[in-house]
Amino acid sequence: MASVLGTAVKRREDPRLITGRGRYTDDVQLPGMLYACILRSPHAHARIKRIDVSQAKAAPGVVAVFTGQDLVGRMGTIPTAWLPPDSGIRTTAHPALAVDRVRYVGDGVAMVVAEDRYQARDAVDLIRVEYEVLPAVVDQEEALSEGAPQVHDDAPGNLAFHWKAGNATDEVFAQAEVVVRQRFRQQRLIPNPMEPRSAVADFNASTGELTMWLTSQNPHIHRLLLSGILGIPEHKLRVVAVDVGGGFGAKIACYPDEALVGFAALQLGRPVKWTEDRRENFMATTHGRDMILDVEFAGRRDGTFTAIRVKNIANMGAYLSTAAPGVPTILFGLIVPGPYRIPYAGVDVRGVFTNTTPTDAYRGAGRPEATYLLERMVDLFAREIGMDPVEVRRRNLIPADAFPYNTAMGLQYDSGNYEEALDKALAMLGYEKFREEQEKLRAEGRYLGVGVTTYVEICGLGPSQVAGAVGFQGGLWESATVRVHPSGKVTAFTGTSPHGQGEETTFAQIVSAKLGVPVEDVEVVHGDTHRIAMGWGTYGSRTTPVGGSALAVAADRVVEKAKKIAAHMLEVAEEDVVFADGVFAVQGAPSRRATFQEVALQAYLAWNLPAGVEPALEGSAFYDPTNFVYPFGTHICVVEVLPDTGEVKILRYIAVDDPGPVINPMIAEGQVHGGIVQGIGQALWEGALYDEQGQLVSGTFMDYAMPKARFFPAFETAFTETPSPHTPLGVKGIGETGTIAATPTVVNAVMDALAHLGVRDIDMPLTPERVWRAIRDGRDGA
């Protein structure tokens, strides 16, 4: 039997989703359920002088109205769970509803609970709040300047933390042959999963158990944090997040409104549902990116890279969201040298409070920002020394025989064959031919350009010891249980929490391959803290390398035990039993055999088990990885820039990614597609805009340009498969490669198209007007 690994098994999660039978949080309907609606601050910074809720309380259907004052001493504040070490981090109090001051447009001020959605919404309009508007600051550099409005009294100068790492010194740069400097702005992005956030809480007073359905990427982390905020012991708090409509990092954080829904259910003794609308999502769900990056890049005229260092001023928004401080520091800084041999690297990161929506992880989280500046600098460096950008990369890529490779930032890359991916991508494009065509078309006034990115990323978060060392207030191991039923059917429990990535299928493939049972016989269970002991969720491309590994180990343990039972059944020594394709057979006598299903039944009947073997057949693992994993690859984009409007047309997009052995090529390709679109979205269209008063100008899908189908050609994707030496299946990760690679690839392509005009850099997103102006200025300058 051929292994089910590496095959395009159709998704197990799809039947319910394509027939409208998914159960997303807002789909949950409970008898007697109430609906909550939150009044949010219209001001970026203001003192709350008075709140009058009397009219709202008297409105039809209203059951309760809570203000920040009502919560003081009755529920905890919202914690920050990632505290980078030696950074002087200041975690200021974050109450679930503002008590005396609002700090961003969207900050919660009061919550109404009513009999139905419409009544709750109506009553919110009846709350009268008297504000004293205070000066606001939205830009992080401005926030650091003297005399800037102070977001928090206990964070002077608005500095939330200051973190440094690396070995690059002034001297290295002073002695360099060539130094290229550039400032980049990583614009603010809005993650916008299509499912708005939602929470349903149901308290059972007789058992003391609170059940919460949440739009969460990590229900166990939510349970842990909510348990503290609400004062409910973990074994009495059940968090369910089975069908979640996308996250992209925005559903990692534990949010004030989620805690409020739990609080209201406890107070009122009735189920409570709250679902944000899209406008609230824009205002009150975490944003991504928003960094100002000053980069220095050093090398020699022969093309050798020698050093890179970055000053990062990161906009954290008004409060430090759950994982936020780890994004511009650890997840960004450690990967700055990328896939190249760069002996010296350094980062200096300041996290800054502003009167804006808090930022946190957004697909790629830190790694896209690092990859962007590196790949842009490589192109600028190549241009500076007059070398082809592909050639300069090739000269500096870490060679395949240099792994494991220790980087200047202290990471050990596990495995790689970077040049193989580069060559494959170049071959798919026909690089030389493209350059000729480009030259020809340029003479006709058509501006074509090619961008190339060679990247490596940190995935598979991560070894718990390392998590502790970098200030993450949790472990990052993963749990798995493989429960074989007497019939030989299998339930596999994972502590990861996929929400679109397809692990109900790929994990079933892993278990199926290990146990030799049909994929259909394996049911994967996730997203319910009462069914799964513990877990750390889905983000950072950790689900398959960490959660899948846990499952593989657990399945091995099942086989180990089953083999003992089989040997006993077959009346031979354990060493004489071979297990393949779901059959235990006696070595050299293949007709003496027991199927996996027969063994499973025997394990449960337990009439005749070998000495010392307990009944039942189940394996568990608490797998703690020994290192991160480091997927890599090469992306290439060909664009045409229309000189008359500045529009950028994507003509071709080629992605060669190496996520280790691919479990399901169809699903892996889908992950790449989605990532590319989000990455290009940042390059060309997406960007959140605040005005000076801190109002979010791009606060709807009318203003914030989400990528649409017609913006893209069909992508050309391929994989190389270099196993990780330290994960049981050799797998790495594939969830974020697209967003990490696509953004610089596209921008490099546009800069290449305009190189003959002397255009060096354009701020993202590369809107038609910005490109048009760059062309005009370039022509004027040329």
Place this chain on the structure above:
Amino acid sequence: MEGQKVAVRITVNGTVRTAMVEPRTLLVHFLRDGLGLTGTHVGCDTSQCGACTVLLNGEAVKSCTVLAVQADGAEVTTVEGLGSLDALHPVQAGFWEKHGLQCGFCTPGVMMAAVALLKENPNPTEEEIREGLEGVLCRCTGYQNIVRAIQYAAKQLASEAEPSEQVAAAGGDA
């Protein structure tokens, strides 16, 4: 106006449903909260995302921008009425076959829009499909597999239609 209720009679997935609704009740809330048909989702407020797309008298509409009272007397088809597990609509089959969904949240709306698209243009080019998806947003798939899913469905529908067309043609000749 407070408390005004209006009687509506809407045929949903072939079943006549009558109710007294507030005039402001959005069709999507009537379907979800009123009838418990939660397959139709709400993804935005400004009629952009298309997650709430249903068929109203056979035409794709955004049910977050239609009042239930406007659907009075009409026929509504939601994803629940599109096809069942043992008899999937070709569009559903295409989405499964071609991995046209990831988180699945936008999917019901995208599929309903696809049904309408194929009704209007049974044999669309890739470009026409991409243009036809203007009214839906998907954050997961990058659209490529949605395009493939719709192409798959177009082929299925064409091969389903063929025999009956032949019959019709034969009938016409006679």
Place this chain on the structure above:
Amino acid sequence: MIPSAFAYERAASVKEALELWRASGGSAKWLAGGHSLLPLMKLRLSAPPKLIDISGIDELRGVARVGDRVVIGALTTHRELATHPLIRETLPALSDAARQVGDLQVRNRGTIGGNLAHADTASDLPAVAVSLGAELLVATPDGDVVLPAQEFFLGPLVTAMPENGLLKAVSFPVPPGNARGVYEKFPHPASGYAVVGVAVTAGVDAQGVVDFVRVGVTGAADAAYRAQAVEEALLGREPTPDALRAAAAKAADDGAIAGDAFASEAYRRHLCTVVAERALRRALG
């Protein structure tokens, strides 16, 4: 996103609609497809106490040729505008514009009446209406009035519609048979609305000289306008590429061009010329 509560009534005739409106004390709004009004109401930017549903009024339906004009009922949807044989034949610029409104779902619900009466500055159809000199037929309690499109669009969401008026139909003079009609737009990547949209209906005589040209621009200014400078530059000339370009260069001359976060005034002016040239090339090239 939930609208404020409102009262709801259905009108079976224009007369009844106007009576219901008067009975509301003048505070009611018309509801047809709802695709302009409901989004505003959901954001609570509009909270009319009463909606009068006019979608069941047969008088507001239908597309017909009346002499040298085509009269289009206010309830005609964008989809019908895009596909109706008479409109495609006689008013190709209108069907081309309607085809590009919003998306499939929106075109199925949105109506020409709602679109024009709403008067979004970036809406597509006003460009066609002003370019062809359409007339809006409005019923009022004091009798019907006729409003020329060129005097109808006063500013963002502001029109010359009488407060007590109900738009019944839009009447377009049929352009000469040799004219081709097109609509070109540079859509906003998020909303799909026109950053700049240009409607052109134009034709050449037997000598190859432009004998009919009408140009309307939307999106660029605070209201759609007729680009007469472009027309004047072309009328009586041969539509050579140079002539088209020179004429298109005047596309911003007749409007009060405005900028926003996506496109500055200068860029929009420039886009007017580019989009106008594309449209002229399609119509006359």
